[in-house]
Amino acid sequence: MFRAPKVLVGEVSKDQARPAAPGSPAAQPFGETLLSFAGRLTRLQTEILAGLDVPLTIRQYRILSRVDAGHTSLMALCRLAHRNPPTMSESVNKLVKQGLLTRETEAADRRTMALALTAAGREAQEAGRLALEKFSAELTAGLDEHIRADLLTVMHRLYSETESLLDDR
Template sequence: MISRDAETFDGLGPDATLGEVLLALGGRLTRLQTELLAGLEQPLTIRQCRILSRVGAGHTSLTALCKLAHRNPSTMSESVDKLVNQGFLSRRPSATSRRTMQLELTTKGLDARDAARRALDKFAAELTAALAPEVRDELAPAFTRLYFGIQGHLDDQ
């Protein structure tokens, strides 16, 4: 059970359900990722890191980014504008439609994305380093199913 006390909101008790543990764990992991990315030479937010990764993976239109992130265009546009102003992304007209702008990683954006990826890969490895290999082998498929199940709920909205 999660404590209802405001000072220990995510303090887990011995009767915590799996869902409660996952919610508390998600919050803790988000905080750690936020701190890790903020401490890089080129500090990033989690949202900025995701946008840089997605643009680098070929999702170069605002529409594609909105769909992937389940965000409205004004929210995504604000985030993209900030990345363009900081020199992480550039815009140019699409080759197929003059009305559509295509996003591209700049050298600075590529460097920041790669540094973030290395830091997050190291962090991910450290998270499970103390677990026995057979425990990791059991947890990975279960968490993967959970992740894609949650993704399905997002896609339905």
């Protein structure tokens, strides 16, 4: 079980800021800290998903989640992930071979393939979702509700900004 360090929670929750020790992560420039934090979250997410009964990569978890949300065509998945069809097809093929996804022809257009979660795929996606929700709740448990709300607003904005950067590629 992940536990947020009490020092971090205490520092973030207080109104007054303490000066950062030289060389500590708190002394890093904003951009460097942001990118280091994102990398750390990715590593932790990777470890959490790899530790499930049915181990998943981040990419596999996202594909299962997006198919579960109704994005059932390969092209829709490519657009959402900003990936080319061969890359996405390779990932989807692995999930089909693992028995987590099925591929069927669309009734309306027999040239189009529709993806669907199998029962095992639904269980794997749900296990991943619950494990990541638990981690997120534990990570932010000591944060004041106002700070959580502000962080959510900032994260949505940064996510949108990075989305537009990917759209331009």
